[in-house]
Structure formats: C-alpha cells, structure tokens
Amino acid sequence: MTDSPVLRLVDTAFTHPGGAGVEGLRLDIAPGEAVALIGPNGAGKSTLLKGILGLVPRTAGTIEIGGVPGDAQAHARHGIVSFLPQSADLDPDFPISLEQVVMQGRYRGLGLFRWPGRADRAAVRHVLESVGLESLGARPFGELSGGQRQRGLLARALASEPRLLLLDEPFNGLDQPNREALVDTIRSLKRDGVAVLVSTHDLELARLVCDSVVLVNRTQVSCGPVDEVLTLGNIQECFEGVEVEIDEHTLVVPGHEGH
Template sequence: MTDRPVLRLRSAAFTHPGGAGVSGLDLDIRAGEAVALIGPNGAGKSTLLNGLLGLVPRTAGTVEYAGHPHAAVGMIGVLPQSADLDPDFPISLEQVVMQGRYRRLGLFRWPGRADRAAVADALAAVGLTELAKRRFGDLSGGQRQRGLLARALAGEPSLLLLDEPFNGLDQQNRDALIQTLRDLKARGVAVIVSTHDLELARLVCDTVVLVNGEQLAHGPVDDVLTLGNLQECFEGTEIEIDEHTLVVPGHEGH
C-alpha cells in the first residue's frame, strides 16, 4: 500500500438538483481497504456512489482520487443495484464482460490481446470462466450479478463501488461474492459497498460509514456496528438484527 489514499473526501457533499443529498463526508480509503456504507433508504448511500462517478454534483468540500481532483479513465468500477441489461438480449457473458473495456478502448479500436486477457481474468475472479460463451440471459440471477461484477473488474479499476450487491443472492452466490471481494482486497483494490448485510460488513470490510443525510460515524467495523449507533442512524424506525442482516421494516433491500 502507498501512503496516498485511493480516495479522500473532506467535508464533501453531493446534492441532487431537487435538494436531496448527503453531506459531511470525511474519509480516507486506501488500496486494499473495503468500506461498508450503511444507512436507511433515502439516506444518501446511492447519492454518494453516484457523486463519486460524477453523476450527482459535488456541492461542498473536496474529493481527491489518488491525489487528483478527477478520477482517471478506468479508475472506478461499479456494480449497480439493479441489472442494466435486458436478459432477453442475445449477448454472451463474455461479451457483457468485454463492455467493461470500452472506456479504455475508446472509439474505433477493436479489443486486442490485453483486452481479452483482462476479460478472462475478470471471469476467473468471479468463478465464471466455464460459462463465458453462455448467453447472459440464460444464467441464474446470481450468476448474472457475478457477471456484472466481472464487467466492472474488466476495466482493471483501483476503486470498486457496489450498490446492494447481495440483494436476492442464494448462499452459493453469496459465498462466491464474499471470496471475490476478499481476493480483490488482496490485490490492492479499494472497495465501497452499500449494504444492509452485516455479515458482509464483518467478513469483508475493514471500516464502516453510517449515513443518514450526513456522515454519522466512521471507523472499524466492531466499533461502529453497535446497536446504539444503528438505532441513531435509523432514528424513528424499529430495527432488528438477525443472523446476517439489518432488518428495517418498511424499507426495501434488507
């Protein structure tokens, strides 16, 4: 690891034109570190992730990407909360993953040996090498989710953003995703994952950020994931903690 953070936020705020947003963000995220982003729906988790992608305006503070004010091409990979591909579209898993190389390819350049190698490495990282030629829509929901993660990895990002990646996954795909994230950390990839899944936070993440319109707490997992902190973050909502997950009645994605 280098001393320079992959991502640094200082008093940062991201605000939608309509006024909703998240503020008071102070974070340093280093290579090989995974951060769990936890808070109620509408708290600003997705706003923060989209702000880092430049999709929501930064309205206060500073953001640095490896010491620079803007992310380099290919620096950030993203696994969205909902699939952005029609499963009926006739495209193979391998072709979906190759989409992750397009920003590096630019216009009018065909994929070369390095691009094909990156796709093969990404498929291996998520354990789907043998399904490379399979039509994407014929895969199970969990396999498609892992395929979209492979697409994000094909761009060889140094920062990976995941928005509720465990929603609807069975145990086999949960386990595969957990192992993939551990492997990525070992390779030096920094990860921010928005989740209600406390098992994921404890098994994979080094630190937790609690947000509800603003940053409420940030620190090591065991220090931050206390019932008191979670009750403050989900103020006004009856919450429970089961074996794996923060259960928030009336909220989706738990």
C-alpha cells in the same frame, strides 16, 4: 502498497438538483481496503456513490480520487473507478454472451475504432475466473441465473482494472453460494490492492469482509473500524425505527430513551 488513499472525502456533500442529498462526509479509503456503506433506505447511499462518479453534483467540501483533487476528478476517474449499480440496464433477453457482456468493461480503454485485442481477451478470461464463471463465457447472458448475472456484471466492472470499485447493494437477492462467491471476490480484490466501497444493509456481511464502516442517514453518523462503528448507540442513531438485517434476521431498531 502506497499509503495514499484512493478516495478522500473531506466535509463533502452531494446534492441532487431537487434538493435531496447527503452531507458531512469524511472518508479515506486506502488501496486494499474494503469499506461498508450502511444506512436505511433513502439515507443517501446511492447518492454518495453517484457523487463519487460525478453523476450527482458536489455542493460542499472536497473530493480526491487517485490523488487528484477538486474539478480534476473527471480525469482521475478515467480507468480508476468502476461501478456495479443495484440493477443493470442490460436486457437479459438480448442475444449476447457473458463474455461479450464482460468485454464491455474494456471499451473505455480501447478508444475509437479499436477492436479488442489479445490483452483484452486475456483480461476478460481473468475476471471471469476471479468471479468463478470461467466455464460460462460462451453462455447466453439471459440463460444465466440471477446470481450468475450479478457476478457477470461484477466481472464487467472489474474488466477495466479499477483501483476503486463501488458496489451498490450487491448482495440483494443472492442465494448463499453466490453470496459466498461475492465475498471471496471482494477478499481477492483486497489482496490485489483494489479499494472497495460497498453499500449494504447486511451488518454481518460488513463484519465478514470489510475493514471499516461509514454509517449515513442524510449525513455521516460515524466512520471508522468495524468494531468501533457498529455499536448499539450508532445503530440506534442511524436506523431508529426502521428495519435492519442482522445475522440474516430482520429487526426493527428501537429508538433512544426519551424520544
């Protein structure tokens, strides 16, 4: 496994045209490493993920994806990064099977006027198995439970065989079996050398599956190994006065003395 990071951000900022954004980002993610992206609502987590994808402009610092720096990142992203957003734009009532949904993840590599071949079908079977849905491939997507649909969309993201997977609040609304299945999938991806950046409010899930944490609240508060970053002081600085989920309980983090 190479030591070269799949993603590197150095003093990076991503800013929407309207002015909102996130800045001061310094982050390396190595192959096989899972990093939790944690912060309150409106802290810029989704902005960071979309900035990596090139959907929000970079306004400061540098970015490298797959070892390719700067404005060459668009080329580097091809086939390297996949994204699972908070909510997909796929209508669950649309008459399409789970297998067909997952096959959409292969289209980027097919090129114009090429139909999926044997290798594409094998890749779809493999990722369905990896998320525990191998027996449901022919099932209409709309007939799946919410958790199964979420895992199916994760399989779609994995079908392109990315080196970096971005997950935006993937645990929201999942019941315990689907949460456990998603944790198992992330662990499997790490073993396969895939780098994972996962946005989450759940600190215990971050401890369970991630190697490192980056805390953000419009700027980077702290970044490093889980046990070094998830300290009371850092959590107070990042979440002061807002709700945070710890061990399936929602707490309001107190502010610092003297505020």
